[in-house]
Amino acid sequence: MNHPSPRDVVNRQLEVYNAHDIEGYCALFAPEATISDLVTGQMICNGLDDIRDVYTMRFAENPGLRCTVHQRLEAPTHAIDKETVYGLPAGPLHIMAIYEVREGLIRSLKFIRWTD
Template sequence: MTAEDSTPKAVVQRQVEAYNQGDIDEFVTCYDEQASVVDLAQNEILAEDSTEIRAHFVELFDTVPDLQCEVRDKFQVGEYVALHEHVTAMGESRDALAVYQVQNGLIQGLWLGEP
């Protein structure tokens, strides 16, 4: 991986592409082993390490095979990247916010929020 490939925006973009392809192996390589995923709307920790991240998203990809995320807006402040996402699945769509913390070319944390 080049230095350009490991910038916070590049890492997040690679993760979004893997998400849209349902490629769990590529998706998980974007995360640090100790990364966490938090649902802000439910105030719930969805995963506390890469093993749990894999399990959570395998279930999601298997349950919702047509899951797609369109990035409507993206900005970066230091090691944080925030996305305004438009997510479609099973004929429905919704807007969401995703905030990623990226250090050393890996996602350390993901915070998800939706209205």
């Protein structure tokens, strides 16, 4: 079976994130996917139910939320983005996001985050 590349999956993830499309967003993650902070090791989401809960609330609480990708690197099973998230109460958030993508689904997402 031919699956979309990590770049294609992460491009789609950016589109649905910026559209606040929670169903489209969740459809791109594996059921057992994790989201974590790479620096602290903190688990942000563990599984698709957590992802749905966290991002439903994030989209609802931040109607101006949007992400811009400045640069992307791609490997056979990963995409690494340099991003800025806008529309948060504390101001822009800069992120290095490491997406592990296998069989067309995001298996893990690890962040390094900082502000100006």
